[in-house]
Amino acid sequence: MALILVTGASRGIGLELACQYAEAGDKVIATCRDPETANALKHLEQSHPTVELQTLDVVDSLSILSLASLLSKRGDKLDVLINNAGMLVQEDPGEWTADAFSASLETNVVGPAMIMQAFEKVMADGGKMISISSGLGSFGMALDFGGPTGTYAASKAALNMVVCQLAPRLKQKGIVAVAFNPGWVKTDMGGQEATYTPQESVSSLRESFAKLTLDQAGQFIDHNYDSLPW
């Protein structure tokens, strides 16, 4: 039974990750910023004794440090940590606002970076630290520039660089850190026109996570295990 921690597990891809790992019999620490209102997650916790709900707001350093410290005190060792929480604000170029851009960077870049640093001490040897990025953050994959997802794309490009920058240190400690693209997924963020259901994306992601080796540290990988251009 592996121990998996997921951020942003209240809905969308994060909730589906928690559900599928729980169904597979793994122990899941499903985190979200407001457990009181996370009804689907509360239901999952009630129906699966191996699911534990914990509060984690990825833009709150104290919240990050307290959860890392709790796991450390308990002697928990994470096999997989999934930096999934994220946000998208759509604003056309020329109309970007500092508040929305800063919030995206805090949530999509700074938070995941602080989590990778804080949880390093509670990773199992051979553990996997996965950051859910986006094809929109890839210079090589971008089909067009100038659309309303510009600040989000910039934040995911920065997240990719964060993974590259932290991966060598983590690799020395036996931890593989990578960035993954989940594909375009039908969630609140992706919308109903998206290509994949959360079930399809997460099945594909989980198969790929299982294949990861230390040699892949610092790579950007598609949900179906194809490698992606930066």
Ligand SMILES: NC(=O)c1ccc[n+]([C@@H]2O[C@H](COP(=O)([O-])OP(=O)(O)OC[C@H]3O[C@@H](n4cnc5c(N)ncnc54)[C@H](OP(=O)(O)O)[C@@H]3O)[C@@H](O)[C@H]2O)c1
């Ligand atoms: N859907 C797609 O097509 C797609 C494509 C590429 C990449 N992604 C990435 O995949 C990840 C999941 O996206 P999704 O489609 O599932 O989005 P979603 O349905 O909008 O869900 C976002 C999740 O992130 C959580 N979150 C936001 N800010 C947070 C914070 N400060 N602390 C903790 N949790 C926070 C939300 O929690 P609350 O419920 O509390 O708001 C929610 O659980 C994101 O990183 C996203 O950028 C998605």
